[in-house]
Amino acid sequence: xxxxxxxxxxxxxxxxxxxxxxxxxxxxxxxxxxxxxxxxxxxxxxxxxxxxxxxxxxxxxxxxxxxxxxxxxxxxxxxxxxxxxxxxxxxxxxxxxxxxxxxxxxxxxxxxxxxxxxxxxxxxxxxxxxxxxxxxxxxxxxxxxxxxxxxxxxxxxxxxxxxxxxxxxxxxxxxxxxxxxxxxxxxxxxxxxxxxxxxxxxxxxxxxxxxxxxxxxxxxxxxxxxxxxxxxxxxxxxxxxxxxxxxx
Amino acid sequence: xxxxxxxxxxxxxxxxxxxxxxxxxxxxxxxxxxxxxxxxxxxxxxxxxxxxxxxxxxxxxxxxxxxxxxxxxxxxxxxxxxxxxxxxxxxxxxxxxxxxxxxxxxxxxxxxxxxxxxxxxxxxxxxxxxxxxxxxxxxxxxxxxxxxxxxxxxxxxxxxxxxxxxxxxxxxxxxxxxxxxxxxxxxxxxxxxxxxxxxxxxxxxxxxxxxxxxxxxxxxxxxxxxxxxxxxxxxxxxxxxxxxxxxxxxxxxxxxxxxxxxxxxxxxxxxxxxxxxxxxxxxxxxxxxxxxxxxxxxxxxxxxxxxxxxxxxxxxxxxxxxxxxxxxxxxxxxxxxxxxxxxxxxxxxxxxxxxxxxxxxxxxxxxxxxxxxxxxxxxxxxxxxxxxxxxxxxxxxxxxxxxxxxxxxxxxxxxxxxxxxxxxxxxxxxxxxxxxxxxxxxxxxxxxxxxxxxxxxxxxxxxxxxxxxx
Ligand SMILES: Nc1ncnc2c1ncn2[C@@H]1O[C@H](COP(=O)(O)OP(=O)(O)OP(=O)(O)O)[C@@H](O)[C@H]1O
Ligand SMILES: [Mg+2]
Numbered sequence: 001x002x003x004x005x006x007x008x009x010x011x012x013x014x015x016x017x018x019x020x021x022x023x024x025x026x027x028x029x030x031x032x033x034x035x036x037x038x039x040x041x042x043x044x045x046x047x048x049x050x051x052x053x054x055x056x057x058x059x060x061x062x063x064x065x066x067x068x069x070x071x072x073x074x075x076x077x078x079x080x081x082x083x084x085x086x087x088x089x090x091x092x093x094x095x096x097x098x099x100x101x102x103x104x105x106x107x108x109x110x111x112x113x114x115x116x117x118x119x120x121x122x123x124x125x126x127x128x129x130x131x132x133x134x135x136x137x138x139x140x141x142x143x144x145x146x147x148x149x150x151x152x153x154x155x156x157x158x159x160x161x162x163x164x165x166x167x168x169x170x171x172x173x174x175x176x177x178x179x180x181x182x183x184x185x186x187x188x189x190x191x192x193x194x195x196x197x198x199x200x201x202x203x204x205x206x207x208x209x210x211x212x213x214x215x216x217x218x219x220x221x222x223x224x225x226x227x228x229x230x231x232x233x234x235x236x237x238x239x240x241x242x243x244x245x246x247x248x
Numbered sequence: 249x250x251x252x253x254x255x256x257x258x259x260x261x262x263x264x265x266x267x268x269x270x271x272x273x274x275x276x277x278x279x280x281x282x283x284x285x286x287x288x289x290x291x292x293x294x295x296x297x298x299x300x301x302x303x304x305x306x307x308x309x310x311x312x313x314x315x316x317x318x319x320x321x322x323x324x325x326x327x328x329x330x331x332x333x334x335x336x337x338x339x340x341x342x343x344x345x346x347x348x349x350x351x352x353x354x355x356x357x358x359x360x361x362x363x364x365x366x367x368x369x370x371x372x373x374x375x376x377x378x379x380x381x382x383x384x385x386x387x388x389x390x391x392x393x394x395x396x397x398x399x400x401x402x403x404x405x406x407x408x409x410x411x412x413x414x415x416x417x418x419x420x421x422x423x424x425x426x427x428x429x430x431x432x433x434x435x436x437x438x439x440x441x442x443x444x445x446x447x448x449x450x451x452x453x454x455x456x457x458x459x460x461x462x463x464x465x466x467x468x469x470x471x472x473x474x475x476x477x478x479x480x481x482x483x484x485x486x487x488x489x490x491x492x493x494x495x496x497x498x499x500x501x502x503x504x505x506x507x508x509x510x511x512x513x514x515x516x517x518x519x520x521x522x523x524x525x526x527x528x529x530x531x532x533x534x535x536x537x538x539x540x541x542x543x544x545x546x547x548x549x550x551x552x553x554x555x556x557x558x559x560x561x562x563x564x565x566x567x568x569x570x571x572x573x574x575x576x577x578x579x580x581x582x583x584x585x586x587x588x589x590x591x592x593x594x595x596x597x598x599x600x601x602x603x604x605x606x607x608x609x610x611x612x613x614x615x616x617x618x619x620x621x622x623x624x625x626x627x628x629x630x631x632x633x634x635x636x637x638x639x640x641x642x643x644x645x646x647x648x649x650x651x652x653x654x655x656x657x658x659x660x661x662x663x664x665x666x667x668x669x670x671x672x673x674x675x676x677x678x679x680x681x682x683x684x685x686x687x688x689x690x691x692x693x694x695x696x697x698x699x700x701x702x703x704x705x706x707x708x709x710x711x712x713x714x715x716x717x718x
Contacts, residue, residue, distance in 0.1 A: 051673050054665070079675035091670040094661045095688025104684055105674040142688070159674065 002067045003029040005050075005083075005167045005198055010061035012042075012049040019045045021223035022061065027167065027198040034209055034234060035202045037220030038242050043202045044088050047169040051085040052078050065167065080109050082166030086156035086173045088202075092144040098155065099125065099139040102162050109163075128161045131191070133184055149176030157188040164192070168199040174208040186211030206238040264359065264485030264516060267458050268351040272377075276334035278461070282306065285431055288334045292400045292434070295407070305420045305430030312424040320577045320608075322548045326522050331463040331494055333432045334378045341373070341383035341398055348374075352381045359485065361454050368700055370449035371396045375466060376456050378434040385451070393442040396451055399467045402438030409440050413471055417500035417530045417556070425550075426526045429465045429498040436466030436497065441476035441507075450479040450512070450698065455495075457486035457521070463494040470500070472507035472535075481512040481701065488518040492547060499527040503535035505559065510538045514701055516708055517546035519575060525551045533559030533588075540697060541568040543578050544708050552610060554583035557591035564593045569690050569705070573712055574603030581610035581642075582626075590621040597626075598690050602633045602682075602713075611643045613654070620651035628658045631689045633682060634665070661689070682713040 005027040012020035019042045027033050035043055049056040050063055052075035063070040070078055093101065102125065107116055126136055132154050144152050153173050160168055170189065174182055189199065189212050201212055209217070209231060217233040218225045221242070227233065236244075276287045285306055289299040314323055342348050345362050356362060356374050365372045371385030373396070380398040389396070395406060402410050420430040437453045457464050472478055486493055495517065503509045509529065517523055523546040529537030539553035555564025566582035584593035599607035609628045624647070630639040641658050663685045671681035686709050687694075694702040 051669075053669055075669060075672040076675050076677050079673050085673055087670065087673075091667045093667055093671065093685065093688075094663075095691065096684050097688075100688070101671075101674070101676075101684070104676050104680060108675045108677065108680065163674065 002064070004064075004066070006062075006064040007046075007050070008062040008064070010046075010049070010063060011059045012045055013057045013059050014045070014055060018059065019223055020049065023224050025200075025218065025225060027200055029166065029198045030195045031215045032193065032199045032201060032212060034214035034217045034231075035200055035220060036204065036217065036234065036237060041220045042223045043220060044171050047085050047171045047200070047202065050078075050169060051075055051083065076108065079105075079163075083169070084160050084163055084165035084167070085169040086153075086160060086171060088171040088175070090144050090152040090156055092142070092146075094142055094145055096143050097140050098143050098158075101143045102159060105159070105163060125162065128158055132158055132161075132188055134158060150178060150181050153177055154181065154185060157185050161188055161192065166196065166198070168192070168197070169202070170199060171202045172204065173201075174203050174205060182208065183211055206234040209234050265488050265518060266358065267460075267487040267489075268355060270337060270351055270458060272335045272459070273338035274334065274336045275332065278332055279329045280306070280331070280333055280432070284333050288432060288434060291334070291336070294400070295403070298403060301415065301420070302431050305427050308421045309424060309427035309431055312421070312427060314424060319550060320548055320579050322577060323522075323524075323550070325492070326494060326524075327492070330461055330491075332459065332461055333463050333465070334434060335459050335462060336377060336379040336434075339379060339381050341380040341401070343382075343384045345382060348381050352376045355456060355458065356382070356454065359454065359456070364452070364700070368449060369452050370447055371451040373398065373437050373451075373453040374456070375435040375453065375464075377459055377462060377464065380435050389447060392445050394445060394447060395438065395440040397438055399433060399436045399438055399469070402469075406438075406440070409471065410438055410469055413500065413502050414469060415500075417502060418498055418526050418528050422526060425496045425524045426498050429467060429496050429526070432463070433465045433467035433498065435464070436468040436499075437470070437480070438468070439470040439478065439480065441472045441478045443473040444475045445473075446477040447479070450481045452481045452483070455482060455484040457493055457495065460489045461491045461493065463496065466497045468497065468499040469502075470509055470511070471502045472504060472509050474504045475506045476504075477508040479510040479512065479698075481514070481698075484513075484515045484517060486518050486521055489520050492520045492522055495521055495523045495525070497525045497527075499525070501529035501537055503529065503531045503537050503562075505532045506534045507532070508536045508538075510540065512540040512697065512701060514542045514544075514704055514708070515546070515549070516544050517549075519545065519547055521546045523549040523551065525549075527551065528554040528556065528583075529564065530556050530558060531562035531564055534561050535559060536563040536565070538565040539567070539582075541566065541580070542701075542705055543568070543570040543580055544712055546576060546578075548577045548579070550579045552581040552583050552612075554585065555593065556585045556587060557593065558587050560588045561590045561592075562588060563591070566595045566597070567693060567696065568597045569693060570597075570599045570607050571686070571709060571712055572599070572601045572605030572607040574605050576605045578605075578607040579610060580608070581612075583612040584614070584624060586613075586615040586619060586622045586624070589619050591619075592623040593625070595626045596693060597628045598631070598693055599628075599639060600631045600633065600686055600689065601639050607639050609639075609641045609643070613643070613645045613647065615647045615649065615652060617648045619649065623653045624655070626656045629689070630658075630660045631686065632660065632662045633685070634663075679710075679714050683710045686713060
């Protein structure tokens with residue numbers, strides 16, 4: 001079995017409109033890939049299609065997670081198998097507290113006969129919140145309701161840390177974060193870094209990559225990757241912009 | 249964190265979906281006429297005044313039109329001439345489950361009623377179609393003078409207590425369905441709690457429809473004498489038949505000076521039941537009447553619990569939760585009639601509409617001119633799950649004078665496909681995602697219920713959501 005998230009010639013449409021065109025990328029466990037590219041090129045589309053959003057139709061290609069066909073599964077099955085997506089625009093869920101929400105997500109992963117300990121759960125939740133410098137009072141608040149942009153992003157990372165995915169797709173988790181928050185959130189991601197974790201970090205800013213140092217950087221244009229390289233590619237982009245890269 | 253033990257209350261939607269072939273010794277046949285009423289009166293060996301009360305009511309029922317100017321259109325589909333108005337095995341309410349006829353006993357065992365009785369109730373009455381099959385109250389309550397029995401026995405044995413209030417809080421001609429119930433009523437609970445007696449544990453009635461094309465018309469009258477306190481709970485189920493079933497109850501509550509009555513309903517009707525119920529409480533000076541009303545299931549429910557605040561400082565409350573799933577209409581609300589100074593009313597209504605389900609709030613707050621120091625608070629929150637749902641709020645506020653404190657709030661929230669996807673991306677299944685949202689929406693309210701009932705409510709909602717995902 002291959003320990004990787006392998007995307008092969010993936011084509012995705014929204015309605016009649018093709019967005020991803022034969023997109024290919026392999027993320028091995030232990031690797032962090034950064035994905036950059038102009039607005040509207042299909043970065044979020046890639047993440048949502050992998051997560052199984054019902055509006056995104058896969059018209060061709062494959063996505064394999066550790067050798068298994070990801071696209072055959074329901075969104076919740078993909079999640080339980082270890083795929084996590086931090087949303088570019090996290091949704092507000094009225095009436096459901098953060099604590100109850102994450103607990104429900106964890107309980108959905110329990111195997112038959114497995115127990116859930118509320119005591120251990122809260123201990124861990126509080127520890128992670130402390131690490132992310134989130135006030136414990138947040139646990140009782142309705143999920144994302146009335147949260148500031150930065151608070152929502154922190155809450156995405158909190159969920160990721162609690163659910164411990166094998167593969168994470170982080171869609172502009174740095175947008176809307178102040179400098180301190182950026183560092184804290186990056187530390188959260190770095191804490192998961194290791195041989196059992198692979199990630200795709202979608203961002204517009206090289207700054208994030210100073211904190212989460214990627215193994216690879218990819219540039220996307222019009223639904224596919226047009227250039228790949230090491231972390232220096234992000235610096236180059238910062239200097240010359242997308243136009244410069246496309247010409248190079 | 250508290251995780252209540254819910255093993256005793258597994259009355260889920262599916263659990264109620266069974267029926268037994270029962271030989272009915274008494275059957276008034278199909279349709280409604282003077283003869284039907286004479287038949288019922290004879291079976292019950294009723295006093296002449298009750299027979300006359302029924303006949304007068306039938307006339308009013310026949311004369312009164314359906315409220316088509318405002319009611320949901322489906323009400324036209326009640327086929328009064330295809331319903332069976334009285335069915336019983338001729339059983340007398342037994343005080344021992346062992347003496348209850350087998351099939352009836354099995355029914356209530358499957359619904360968990362004897363178990364609940366042992367666990368937390370002060371008394372139970374179990375009605376099977378038209379008549380009560382079991383009725384028992386704790387010994388010490390009887391010693392204190394508490395009366396808890398079916399309508400037939402109560403009117404026969406204690407007319408001096410019940411007759412003065414019978415049909416007074418809800419006059420026969422209040423509406424077409426109160427007239428219908430008055431004509432053919434059978435079963436229900438009559439309760440009297442003497443002065444100063446506080447009944448600690450709830451009394452419970454369980455209404456079970458077993459027969460197809462049947463109408464259940466129970467009649468309940470609860471009188472709490474001065475300073476008395478009582479909590480009454482009712483549960484209802486019916487099997488899922490092809491044809492529709494009618495449930496049309498009349499419930500009258502009388503809280504005399506300083507008395508407190510709390511009336512809790514958790515209704516879990518199958519989708520073929522027309523549930524058209526009239527409920528009203530009467531509160532004298534310093535008395536309190538509280539309706540807690542949870543409406544799940546049924547084809548059409550029309551129910552607007554009311555409190556008449558007749559004495560100074562009386563307090564009326566309606567707390568209601570309605571869940572209208574695809575194909576269902578929940579037309580519910582509350583009426584508060586302020587007739588005395590410094591009276592308070594509080595209405596909190598939460599409705600959930602799923603798919604093509606439709607929940608409507610219809611309320612009325614009335615304050616008699618010339619009063620002072622009254623308070624009224626109405627909060628209506630609606631949750632819409634998916635785009636086909638709709639909800640309407642019709643709060644009628646009829647208040648003159650400015651010496652009052654009046655407040656009305658309404659909100660609508662939605663659970664849309666994006667939110668459901670977000671939850672699913674975390675590994676939460678579609679059904680759980682919906683029940684999380686719904687439970688979150690009603691949580692604060694359900695917490696005020698007795699624990700046994702909030703646990704049951706939660707389970708019922710989970711079962712209901714299961715059927716609503718595509
Ligand atoms: N639900 C949708 N319906 C219609 N068009 C959509 C939908 N979602 C995305 N699109 C379109 O698909 C294209 C790709 O969008 P996507 O969100 O994937 O871009 P992105 O690369 O993430 O951009 P950004 O950097 O601005 O986040 C855009 O043109 C967008 O307008
Ligand atoms: Mg995007």
